Amino acid sequence: MSEWTLFEVFVRSKHGLNHKHVGSVHAADTDMALENARDLYTRRSEGVSLWIVPSNMITASATDEKEALFDPSDDKVYRHASFYKLPDEVGHM
Amino acid sequence: MYAQMVETGVKQVKALDDMSPEERAFQEKVDAEIKIEPKNWMPDAYRKTLIRQVSQHAHSEIVGMLPEGNWVTRAPTFKRKLQLMAKIQDEAGHGLYLYSAMETLGADRDEEVEKLHSGRAKYSSIFNYPTLNWADMGAVGWLVDGAAIVNQVVLQRTSYGPYSRAMIRICKEESFHQRQGYEMLLTMMQQGNDAQKAMVQDAINRLWWPALMMFGPSDADSPNSAQSMAWKIKRHTNDELRQRFIDQTVPQLEILGCSAPDPDLKWNAERGHYDFGEIQWGEFFDVIKGNGPCNRERLETRRNAISDGTWVRQAAVAHANKKKQRAAA
Ligand SMILES: [Fe+2]
Numbered sequence: 404m405s406e407w408t409l410f411e412v413f414v415r416s417k418h419g420l421n422h423k424h425v426g427s428v429h430a431a432d433t434d435m436a437l438e439n440a441r442d443l444y445t446r447r448s449e450g451v452s453l454w455i456v457p458s459n460m461i462t463a464s465a466t467d468e469k470e471a472l473f474d475p476s477d478d479k480v481y482r483h484a485s486f487y488k489l490p491d492e493v494g495h496m
Numbered sequence: 497m498y499a500q501m502v503e504t505g506v507k508q509v510k511a512l513d514d515m516s517p518e519e520r521a522f523q524e525k526v527d528a529e530i531k532i533e534p535k536n537w538m539p540d541a542y543r544k545t546l547i548r549q550v551s552q553h554a555h556s557e558i559v560g561m562l563p564e565g566n567w568v569t570r571a572p573t574f575k576r577k578l579q580l581m582a583k584i585q586d587e588a589g590h591g592l593y594l595y596s597a598m599e600t601l602g603a604d605r606d607e608e609v610e611k612l613h614s615g616r617a618k619y620s621s622i623f624n625y626p627t628l629n630w631a632d633m634g635a636v637g638w639l640v641d642g643a644a645i646v647n648q649v650v651l652q653r654t655s656y657g658p659y660s661r662a663m664i665r666i667c668k669e670e671s672f673h674q675r676q677g678y679e680m681l682l683t684m685m686q687q688g689n690d691a692q693k694a695m696v697q698d699a700i701n702r703l704w705w706p707a708l709m710m711f712g713p714s715d716a717d718s719p720n721s722a723q724s725m726a727w728k729i730k731r732h733t734n735d736e737l738r739q740r741f742i743d744q745t746v747p748q749l750e751i752l753g754c755s756a757p758d759p760d761l762k763w764n765a766e767r768g769h770y771d772f773g774e775i776q777w778g779e780f781f782d783v784i785k786g787n788g789p790c791n792r793e794r795l796e797t798r799r800n801a802i803s804d805g806t807w808v809r810q811a812a813v814a815h816a817n818k819k820k821q822r823a824a825a
Pocket residue numbers: 557586587590666
């Protein structure tokens with residue numbers, strides 16, 4: 404099977420939701436990958452739409468660099484609505 | 497269980513203070529129930545042990561299709577045939593989810609499958625027993641999948657993220673397997689004739705002890721348990737899970753109106769558990785070593801499946817290449 408490509412599989416479970424990563428399949432090409440993904444990940448109507456992406460096309464951030472990458476956004480509390488205190492009589496905003 | 501005896505290659509579990517800073521950070525994450533993901537640092541022995549465990553689990557799902565495949569063409573009704581095929585297809589899916597999880601550890605699927613085919617990798621001992629009558633399909637679903645569920649439910653909390661997620665998917669599908677098996681036996685016991693009822697009891701008599709062996713050797717004979725538990729790739733001991741399975745299965749056995757082939761099986765009010773007889777560990781180790789009733793036949797069937805399918809895989813690649821060329825022209 405090494406001559407086949409590894410594809411990552413994303414399923415949209417319902418209309419209106421995002422596609423979500425569910426796993427991977429091996430296949431000779433994209434058509435076959437779609438069929439294999441259908442058989443493997445949607446045997447019980449788990450989805451209304453499938454995406455398949457060759458695994459080697461995905462660039463991932465290293466989980467061990469989580470701090471360097473994501474910490475800078477932690478100290479920007481003013482980006483959250485709850486940072487702004489308004490008097491009660493303003494009501495819901 | 498589906499991975500009954502997994503070598504860790506570790507003689508003694510290290511204390512936090514004896515670990516390198518990386519290893520200590522890893523162990524503290526595991527202790528805090530934070531999942532380990534593919535790109536995280538992990539000790540080499542953890543990676544290797546997990547590859548062994550997850551591949552054994554995957555091989556068991558795949559080889560596990562064979563005893564059931566035996567009855568597809570001989571199912572008594574079209575409904576039972578459809579149910580059996582759906583269950584077998586699920587098991588293929590389970591094998592594939594697990595091979596995918598294994599690949600995230602850097603293992604190569606072809607290489608691991610080759611280890612199975614050459615007899616270097618293990619799979620669950622249970623699938624080396626023959627399925628001799630139709631009631632075996634019910635007993636396999638009820639007892640074998642039932643035992644698998646006890647093990648897999650706790651593995652949903654395993655420390656390795658992709659393995660845990662595969663287990664969650666698998667557990668969602670397993671209850672169909674167990675219920676269809678039990679319902680089949682109930683139907684035979686409640687609506688069947690004497691010969692059909694005798695088939696049910698015969699299936700239970702043959703599969704009862706092998707099902708109990710699925711949980712692996714007794715704790716006293718499980719030298720790798722301590723490290724696997726520290727890594728949280730094993731969450732309960734073999735004996736704990738075996739007891740849990742027996743306790744939940746005996747009442748179901750009584751509802752069926754059948755008995756277990758164990759004269760020592762009885763409720764112990766003091767322990768709050770069922771007592772049970774001595775397991776024939778000699779038989780278990782024999783089967784694990786490759787000398788069960790069907791070991792050779794199972795591996796030969798797998799090897800033939802791969803070699804007979806060579807032309808299909810080659811044709812698929814040729815077809816894909818032709819389509820690519822046509823699209824480029
Ligand atoms: Fe399974």
